[in-house]
Amino acid sequence: MISRTNTTLSKQKSLFSKKYFTLALAPMAGYTNLPFRRLIRSLGGVDLTFTELVNARSLIENKKEALQLSSLSQDDMPCGIQLFGGVINEMIEAAKILESQGASLIDINMGCPAPKVLKGGGGSALLKEPFFAIQMAEALVKSVSIPITIKTRLGFDSEHIIAPMLAHAFQESGIQAITIHGRTREQGFSGTVNLEIIQQVVEAAPKIPIFGNGDITTVKNALIMKNKTGCSGLSIGRGALYNPWIFNQIKSSSAHSSPPSFEDRLQWMENHLKALIEYYGETSACCQFRKIAPFYTRRMGPSREVNRALSQCSSFAQYLEIIENYKGKRILFLDENGELKPTYYPQPVHSSLDFY
Numbered sequence: 247m248i249s250r251t252n253t254t255l256s257k258q259k260s261l262f263s264k265k266y267f268t269l270a271l272a273p274m275a276g277y278t279n280l281p282f283r284r285l286i287r288s289l290g291g292v293d294l295t296f297t298e299l300v301n302a303r304s305l306i307e308n309k310k311e312a313l314q315l316s317s318l319s320q321d322d323m324p325c326g327i328q329l330f331g332g333v334i335n336e337m338i339e340a341a342k343i344l345e346s347q348g349a350s351l352i353d354i355n356m357g358c359p360a361p362k363v364l365k366g367g368g369g370s371a372l373l374k375e376p377f378f379a380i381q382m383a384e385a386l387v388k389s390v391s392i393p394i395t396i397k398t399r400l401g402f403d404s405e406h407i408i409a410p411m412l413a414h415a416f417q418e419s420g421i422q423a424i425t426i427h428g429r430t431r432e433q434g435f436s437g438t439v440n441l442e443i444i445q446q447v448v449e450a451a452p453k454i455p456i457f458g459n460g461d462i463t464t465v466k467n468a469l470i471m472k473n474k475t476g477c478s479g480l481s482i483g484r485g486a487l488y489n490p491w492i493f494n495q496i497k498s499s500s501a502h503s504s505p506p507s508f509e510d511r512l513q514w515m516e517n518h519l520k521a522l523i524e525y526y527g528e529t530s531a532c533c534q535f536r537k538i539a540p541f542y543t544r545r546m547g548p549s550r551e552v553n554r555a556l557s558q559c560s561s562f563a564q565y566l567e568i569i570e571n572y573k574g575k576r577i578l579f580l581d582e583n584g585e586l587k588p589t590y591y592p593q594p595v596h597s598s599l600d601f602y
Protein backbone atom coordinates (compact mmCIF):
# COMPACT_ATOMS: atom_id res chain seq x y z
CA MET A 247 0.00 0.00 0.00
CA ILE A 248 1.32 3.38 -1.03
CA SER A 249 0.18 6.63 0.49
CA ARG A 250 -0.75 9.48 -1.81
CA THR A 251 1.24 12.33 -0.35
CA ASN A 252 0.29 15.95 -1.03
CA THR A 253 3.61 16.51 -2.81
CA THR A 254 2.92 13.67 -5.23
CA LEU A 255 -0.60 14.87 -5.91
CA SER A 256 0.43 18.45 -6.59
CA LYS A 257 3.36 17.30 -8.73
CA GLN A 258 0.95 15.14 -10.69
CA LYS A 259 -1.57 17.96 -11.03
CA SER A 260 1.02 20.24 -12.60
CA LEU A 261 1.94 17.51 -15.13
CA PHE A 262 -1.64 17.67 -16.40
CA SER A 263 -1.88 21.46 -16.43
CA LYS A 264 -0.48 21.88 -19.99
CA LYS A 265 1.81 24.63 -18.70
CA TYR A 266 4.43 22.08 -17.83
CA PHE A 267 6.41 20.14 -20.44
CA THR A 268 6.38 16.56 -19.16
CA LEU A 269 9.03 13.93 -19.76
CA ALA A 270 7.65 10.45 -19.26
CA LEU A 271 9.21 7.01 -19.30
CA ALA A 272 7.00 4.95 -21.65
CA PRO A 273 5.73 1.61 -20.37
CA MET A 274 7.69 -1.38 -21.71
CA ALA A 275 6.74 -4.89 -20.65
CA GLY A 276 9.79 -6.77 -19.40
CA TYR A 277 11.82 -3.59 -18.94
CA THR A 278 10.13 -0.77 -17.00
CA ASN A 279 9.67 -2.73 -13.80
CA LEU A 280 9.97 -1.13 -10.38
CA PRO A 281 13.75 -1.59 -9.99
CA PHE A 282 14.41 0.00 -13.38
CA ARG A 283 12.00 2.88 -12.75
CA ARG A 284 13.62 3.67 -9.41
CA LEU A 285 17.06 3.58 -10.94
CA ILE A 286 16.17 5.86 -13.82
CA ARG A 287 14.56 8.30 -11.39
CA SER A 288 17.90 8.48 -9.61
CA LEU A 289 19.44 10.06 -12.74
CA GLY A 290 16.86 12.86 -12.71
CA GLY A 291 14.89 14.45 -15.55
CA VAL A 292 11.96 12.00 -15.51
CA ASP A 293 8.63 13.55 -14.44
CA LEU A 294 6.33 10.61 -14.86
CA THR A 295 6.68 6.86 -15.19
CA PHE A 296 4.29 4.03 -16.02
CA THR A 297 4.27 0.41 -14.97
CA GLU A 298 4.35 -2.32 -17.56
CA LEU A 299 0.89 -3.29 -18.75
CA VAL A 300 -1.15 -5.18 -16.13
CA ASN A 301 -4.04 -7.52 -16.94
CA ALA A 302 -7.17 -6.19 -15.19
CA ARG A 303 -8.60 -9.70 -14.76
CA SER A 304 -5.40 -11.06 -13.22
CA LEU A 305 -5.41 -8.18 -10.77
CA ILE A 306 -8.98 -8.94 -9.72
CA GLU A 307 -7.99 -12.58 -9.29
CA ASN A 308 -5.09 -11.49 -7.06
CA LYS A 309 -2.53 -13.18 -9.29
CA LYS A 310 1.01 -12.78 -8.00
CA GLU A 311 2.41 -11.47 -11.28
CA ALA A 312 -0.25 -8.75 -11.59
CA LEU A 313 0.34 -7.66 -8.00
CA GLN A 314 4.08 -7.46 -8.58
CA LEU A 315 3.66 -5.55 -11.87
CA SER A 316 1.42 -2.97 -10.19
CA SER A 317 3.74 -2.39 -7.21
CA LEU A 318 4.62 1.22 -6.58
CA SER A 319 7.22 2.89 -4.47
CA GLN A 320 7.45 6.34 -2.87
CA ASP A 321 10.73 7.07 -4.68
CA ASP A 322 9.06 6.52 -8.07
CA MET A 323 6.13 8.88 -8.00
CA PRO A 324 4.07 9.93 -9.81
CA CYS A 325 3.76 6.58 -11.58
CA GLY A 326 0.73 5.50 -13.60
CA ILE A 327 -0.38 1.89 -13.36
CA GLN A 328 -1.18 0.73 -16.85
CA LEU A 329 -4.20 -1.56 -17.15
CA PHE A 330 -5.37 -3.57 -20.11
CA GLY A 331 -8.54 -5.51 -20.70
CA GLY A 332 -11.54 -5.76 -22.99
CA VAL A 333 -14.31 -5.98 -20.38
CA ILE A 334 -15.45 -2.65 -18.95
CA ASN A 335 -16.66 -4.05 -15.61
CA GLU A 336 -13.36 -5.80 -15.04
CA MET A 337 -11.43 -2.63 -15.86
CA ILE A 338 -13.61 -0.74 -13.34
CA GLU A 339 -13.15 -3.36 -10.64
CA ALA A 340 -9.38 -3.43 -11.16
CA ALA A 341 -9.21 0.39 -11.13
CA LYS A 342 -11.15 0.48 -7.85
CA ILE A 343 -8.80 -2.06 -6.28
CA LEU A 344 -5.78 -0.01 -7.33
CA GLU A 345 -7.34 3.22 -6.08
CA SER A 346 -8.09 1.65 -2.70
CA GLN A 347 -4.46 0.52 -2.51
CA GLY A 348 -3.17 4.06 -3.00
CA ALA A 349 -2.58 4.30 -6.78
CA SER A 350 -2.64 7.91 -7.86
CA LEU A 351 -3.00 7.45 -11.62
CA ILE A 352 -4.33 4.78 -13.99
CA ASP A 353 -3.43 4.53 -17.66
CA ILE A 354 -5.55 2.50 -20.10
CA ASN A 355 -3.61 0.57 -22.72
CA MET A 356 -5.25 1.03 -26.12
CA GLY A 357 -2.22 0.35 -28.27
CA CYS A 358 -0.56 -2.97 -27.46
CA PRO A 359 -0.31 -5.07 -30.65
CA ALA A 360 0.42 -8.42 -28.92
CA PRO A 361 -2.03 -11.17 -30.00
CA LYS A 362 -2.35 -12.32 -26.36
CA VAL A 363 -3.68 -8.87 -25.40
CA LEU A 364 -5.88 -8.49 -28.48
CA LYS A 365 -7.52 -11.88 -27.88
CA GLY A 366 -9.15 -10.54 -24.73
CA GLY A 367 -10.36 -7.40 -26.53
CA GLY A 368 -7.76 -5.11 -24.92
CA GLY A 369 -4.80 -3.10 -26.24
CA SER A 370 -5.07 -2.14 -29.90
CA ALA A 371 -8.20 -4.32 -30.35
CA LEU A 372 -9.99 -1.29 -28.89
CA LEU A 373 -8.95 0.70 -31.96
CA LYS A 374 -11.31 -1.52 -33.96
CA GLU A 375 -14.15 -0.63 -31.58
CA PRO A 376 -13.79 3.13 -31.09
CA PHE A 377 -17.21 3.66 -29.51
CA PHE A 378 -16.58 0.86 -27.05
CA ALA A 379 -13.17 2.41 -26.29
CA ILE A 380 -14.85 5.74 -25.54
CA GLN A 381 -17.43 3.99 -23.31
CA MET A 382 -14.58 2.32 -21.42
CA ALA A 383 -12.82 5.64 -20.89
CA GLU A 384 -16.03 7.31 -19.67
CA ALA A 385 -16.85 4.43 -17.34
CA LEU A 386 -13.40 4.48 -15.71
CA VAL A 387 -13.41 8.24 -15.24
CA LYS A 388 -16.80 7.98 -13.49
CA SER A 389 -15.84 5.02 -11.29
CA VAL A 390 -12.72 6.31 -9.56
CA SER A 391 -11.62 9.71 -8.36
CA ILE A 392 -7.95 9.42 -9.39
CA PRO A 393 -6.93 10.65 -12.88
CA ILE A 394 -7.28 8.32 -15.85
CA THR A 395 -4.95 8.65 -18.83
CA ILE A 396 -4.77 6.71 -22.11
CA LYS A 397 -1.96 5.40 -24.26
CA THR A 398 -2.90 4.67 -27.85
CA ARG A 399 -1.80 4.61 -31.49
CA LEU A 400 -2.92 6.39 -34.67
CA GLY A 401 -5.40 3.68 -35.59
CA PHE A 402 -5.49 -0.02 -36.36
CA ASP A 403 -4.05 0.47 -39.86
CA SER A 404 -3.40 3.28 -42.31
CA GLU A 405 -6.96 2.98 -43.67
CA HIS A 406 -8.42 3.65 -40.24
CA ILE A 407 -6.70 6.63 -38.66
CA ILE A 408 -9.00 7.46 -35.77
CA ALA A 409 -6.69 8.94 -33.13
CA PRO A 410 -7.76 12.60 -33.61
CA MET A 411 -11.46 11.67 -33.31
CA LEU A 412 -10.76 9.45 -30.30
CA ALA A 413 -8.60 12.08 -28.59
CA HIS A 414 -11.39 14.62 -28.80
CA ALA A 415 -13.89 12.15 -27.36
CA PHE A 416 -11.47 11.16 -24.56
CA GLN A 417 -10.94 14.79 -23.65
CA GLU A 418 -14.71 15.26 -23.39
CA SER A 419 -14.96 12.12 -21.23
CA GLY A 420 -12.64 13.56 -18.59
CA ILE A 421 -9.43 11.76 -19.55
CA GLN A 422 -6.52 13.79 -18.12
CA ALA A 423 -3.79 13.13 -20.69
CA ILE A 424 -3.13 11.00 -23.76
CA THR A 425 0.13 9.41 -24.88
CA ILE A 426 0.09 8.92 -28.62
CA HIS A 427 2.49 6.52 -30.31
CA GLY A 428 2.72 7.87 -33.85
CA ARG A 429 2.27 4.51 -35.57
CA THR A 430 -0.63 2.23 -36.39
CA ARG A 431 -1.09 -1.22 -34.92
CA GLU A 432 -0.22 -2.59 -38.36
CA GLN A 433 3.19 -0.89 -38.21
CA GLY A 434 4.09 -2.48 -34.90
CA PHE A 435 7.30 -0.86 -33.68
CA SER A 436 8.93 0.02 -37.00
CA GLY A 437 8.30 2.28 -39.98
CA THR A 438 7.87 6.02 -39.85
CA VAL A 439 6.37 7.83 -36.87
CA ASN A 440 3.75 10.19 -38.29
CA LEU A 441 4.19 13.62 -36.72
CA GLU A 442 1.43 15.24 -38.79
CA ILE A 443 -1.18 12.96 -37.26
CA ILE A 444 0.21 13.48 -33.75
CA GLN A 445 -0.20 17.20 -34.42
CA GLN A 446 -3.83 16.55 -35.44
CA VAL A 447 -4.33 14.73 -32.14
CA VAL A 448 -2.91 17.75 -30.26
CA GLU A 449 -5.31 20.04 -32.12
CA ALA A 450 -8.31 17.74 -31.60
CA ALA A 451 -7.85 17.70 -27.80
CA PRO A 452 -6.58 21.19 -26.98
CA LYS A 453 -7.65 21.13 -23.32
CA ILE A 454 -5.51 18.21 -22.19
CA PRO A 455 -1.80 17.39 -22.48
CA ILE A 456 -0.80 15.11 -25.31
CA PHE A 457 2.49 13.26 -24.93
CA GLY A 458 4.21 12.45 -28.24
CA ASN A 459 5.75 9.00 -28.47
CA GLY A 460 7.81 7.00 -30.93
CA ASP A 461 11.49 6.92 -31.93
CA ILE A 462 12.75 9.65 -29.57
CA THR A 463 16.36 8.61 -29.15
CA THR A 464 18.30 11.89 -29.05
CA VAL A 465 17.84 15.47 -27.83
CA LYS A 466 17.64 16.51 -31.49
CA ASN A 467 14.72 14.27 -32.34
CA ALA A 468 13.02 15.05 -29.01
CA LEU A 469 12.92 18.67 -30.18
CA ILE A 470 11.63 17.58 -33.60
CA MET A 471 8.74 15.75 -31.89
CA LYS A 472 8.01 18.77 -29.68
CA ASN A 473 8.24 21.45 -32.36
CA LYS A 474 6.49 19.64 -35.21
CA THR A 475 3.53 18.44 -33.16
CA GLY A 476 3.02 21.06 -30.45
CA CYS A 477 2.72 18.25 -27.89
CA SER A 478 2.85 19.01 -24.14
CA GLY A 479 5.25 16.25 -23.26
CA LEU A 480 7.33 13.37 -24.53
CA SER A 481 7.07 9.70 -23.77
CA ILE A 482 10.31 7.81 -24.27
CA GLY A 483 10.69 4.04 -24.33
CA ARG A 484 13.58 2.37 -26.14
CA GLY A 485 15.54 5.64 -26.21
CA ALA A 486 15.76 5.40 -22.41
CA LEU A 487 17.30 1.95 -22.68
CA TYR A 488 19.91 3.05 -25.21
CA ASN A 489 20.59 6.15 -23.17
CA PRO A 490 19.14 6.35 -19.63
CA TRP A 491 20.57 9.91 -19.38
CA ILE A 492 18.28 11.13 -22.17
CA PHE A 493 15.69 12.77 -19.88
CA ASN A 494 18.28 14.95 -18.21
CA GLN A 495 19.89 15.79 -21.53
CA ILE A 496 16.51 16.91 -22.92
CA LYS A 497 15.69 18.89 -19.77
CA SER A 498 18.93 20.80 -20.07
CA SER A 499 18.72 20.84 -23.90
CA SER A 500 22.28 19.71 -23.81
CA ALA A 501 22.67 17.84 -27.06
CA HIS A 502 26.36 18.57 -26.83
CA SER A 503 26.96 17.96 -23.15
CA SER A 504 29.62 15.34 -22.68
CA PRO A 505 28.12 11.91 -23.26
CA PRO A 506 28.36 9.32 -20.49
CA SER A 507 31.75 7.62 -20.51
CA PHE A 508 32.35 3.91 -21.00
CA GLU A 509 32.89 3.64 -17.21
CA ASP A 510 29.57 5.46 -16.52
CA ARG A 511 27.79 3.04 -18.82
CA LEU A 512 29.41 -0.01 -17.20
CA GLN A 513 28.52 1.31 -13.75
CA TRP A 514 24.93 1.88 -14.85
CA MET A 515 24.71 -1.64 -16.26
CA GLU A 516 26.01 -3.12 -13.04
CA ASN A 517 23.63 -1.02 -10.95
CA HIS A 518 20.74 -2.18 -13.11
CA LEU A 519 21.62 -5.84 -12.73
CA LYS A 520 22.12 -5.44 -8.96
CA ALA A 521 18.73 -3.72 -8.62
CA LEU A 522 17.05 -6.58 -10.51
CA ILE A 523 18.82 -9.16 -8.33
CA GLU A 524 17.66 -7.43 -5.17
CA TYR A 525 14.07 -7.40 -6.40
CA TYR A 526 13.71 -10.70 -8.29
CA GLY A 527 16.56 -12.87 -7.02
CA GLU A 528 19.76 -13.76 -8.88
CA THR A 529 18.52 -16.41 -11.32
CA SER A 530 15.48 -14.53 -12.59
CA ALA A 531 17.37 -11.21 -12.70
CA CYS A 532 20.28 -12.61 -14.73
CA CYS A 533 17.82 -14.21 -17.10
CA GLN A 534 15.93 -10.91 -17.59
CA PHE A 535 19.18 -9.03 -18.01
CA ARG A 536 20.14 -11.12 -21.05
CA LYS A 537 17.75 -9.14 -23.25
CA ILE A 538 18.46 -5.79 -21.55
CA ALA A 539 22.28 -5.81 -21.81
CA PRO A 540 22.46 -5.45 -25.65
CA PHE A 541 20.71 -2.06 -25.39
CA TYR A 542 23.61 -0.87 -23.23
CA THR A 543 26.54 -2.59 -24.93
CA ARG A 544 25.43 -1.28 -28.33
CA ARG A 545 26.72 2.17 -27.36
CA MET A 546 30.12 0.86 -26.22
CA GLY A 547 31.68 -0.27 -29.51
CA PRO A 548 31.87 -3.75 -31.04
CA SER A 549 29.66 -5.89 -28.83
CA ARG A 550 28.77 -9.11 -30.60
CA GLU A 551 31.08 -11.25 -28.50
CA VAL A 552 30.16 -9.73 -25.14
CA ASN A 553 26.45 -9.99 -26.00
CA ARG A 554 26.90 -13.66 -26.82
CA ALA A 555 28.52 -14.23 -23.43
CA LEU A 556 25.92 -12.16 -21.58
CA SER A 557 23.10 -14.07 -23.28
CA GLN A 558 24.18 -17.10 -21.23
CA CYS A 559 24.95 -15.32 -17.99
CA SER A 560 23.26 -16.87 -14.97
CA SER A 561 24.98 -15.32 -11.94
CA PHE A 562 26.40 -12.00 -10.81
CA ALA A 563 29.88 -13.52 -10.44
CA GLN A 564 29.70 -14.72 -14.03
CA TYR A 565 28.55 -11.26 -15.13
CA LEU A 566 31.61 -9.63 -13.52
CA GLU A 567 33.88 -12.16 -15.19
CA ILE A 568 32.32 -11.50 -18.62
CA ILE A 569 32.74 -7.75 -18.20
CA GLU A 570 36.37 -8.06 -17.07
CA ASN A 571 37.09 -10.20 -20.08
CA TYR A 572 35.30 -7.70 -22.35
CA LYS A 573 37.30 -4.78 -20.91
CA GLY A 574 40.52 -6.63 -21.69
CA LYS A 575 39.51 -7.35 -25.27
CA ARG A 576 38.03 -3.87 -25.87
CA ILE A 577 41.54 -2.37 -25.59
CA LEU A 578 42.09 -3.56 -29.16
CA PHE A 579 39.45 -1.06 -30.35
CA LEU A 580 40.95 1.94 -28.53
CA ASP A 581 43.42 4.62 -29.60
CA GLU A 582 46.37 5.84 -27.54
CA ASN A 583 44.03 8.15 -25.54
CA GLY A 584 41.81 5.28 -24.54
CA GLU A 585 38.99 6.41 -26.89
CA LEU A 586 37.26 4.16 -29.42
CA LYS A 587 38.97 4.35 -32.79
CA PRO A 588 36.61 6.01 -35.32
CA THR A 589 36.13 2.74 -37.27
CA TYR A 590 34.59 1.24 -34.15
CA TYR A 591 32.20 4.09 -33.28
CA PRO A 592 28.75 2.64 -32.75
CA GLN A 593 26.25 3.42 -35.48
CA PRO A 594 23.64 5.97 -34.33
CA VAL A 595 20.37 4.35 -33.28
CA HIS A 596 17.96 4.57 -36.22
CA SER A 597 15.06 6.95 -35.68
CA SER A 598 12.45 7.83 -38.28
CA LEU A 599 12.30 11.33 -36.72
CA ASP A 600 15.74 12.05 -38.20
CA PHE A 601 14.05 12.29 -41.62
CA TYR A 602 11.78 15.17 -40.61
Ligand SMILES: Cc1cc2nc3c(=O)[nH]c(=O)nc-3n(C[C@H](O)[C@H](O)[C@H](O)COP(=O)(O)O)c2cc1C
Binds near residue numbers: 298357427460461462
Ligand atom coordinates in the same frame (compact mmCIF):
# COMPACT_ATOMS: atom_id res chain seq x y z
C1 LIG B 1 9.70 -4.36 -25.37
C2 LIG B 1 8.56 -3.38 -25.41
C3 LIG B 1 7.53 -3.51 -24.49
C4 LIG B 1 6.47 -2.61 -24.52
N1 LIG B 1 5.46 -2.71 -23.59
C5 LIG B 1 4.47 -1.78 -23.57
C6 LIG B 1 3.48 -1.79 -22.55
O1 LIG B 1 3.51 -2.61 -21.61
N2 LIG B 1 2.49 -0.85 -22.60
C7 LIG B 1 2.45 0.10 -23.61
O2 LIG B 1 1.54 0.93 -23.63
N3 LIG B 1 3.38 0.14 -24.57
C8 LIG B 1 4.38 -0.75 -24.56
N4 LIG B 1 5.37 -0.67 -25.49
C9 LIG B 1 5.36 0.44 -26.45
C10 LIG B 1 6.20 1.62 -25.94
O3 LIG B 1 5.64 2.17 -24.79
C11 LIG B 1 6.31 2.71 -27.01
O4 LIG B 1 5.01 3.14 -27.35
C12 LIG B 1 7.00 2.23 -28.29
O5 LIG B 1 8.12 1.44 -28.00
C13 LIG B 1 7.45 3.43 -29.14
O6 LIG B 1 8.20 4.34 -28.37
P1 LIG B 1 9.82 4.31 -28.34
O7 LIG B 1 10.29 4.43 -29.77
O8 LIG B 1 10.19 5.49 -27.50
O9 LIG B 1 10.23 3.00 -27.76
C14 LIG B 1 6.42 -1.56 -25.49
C15 LIG B 1 7.49 -1.46 -26.40
C16 LIG B 1 8.55 -2.34 -26.36
C17 LIG B 1 9.68 -2.17 -27.36
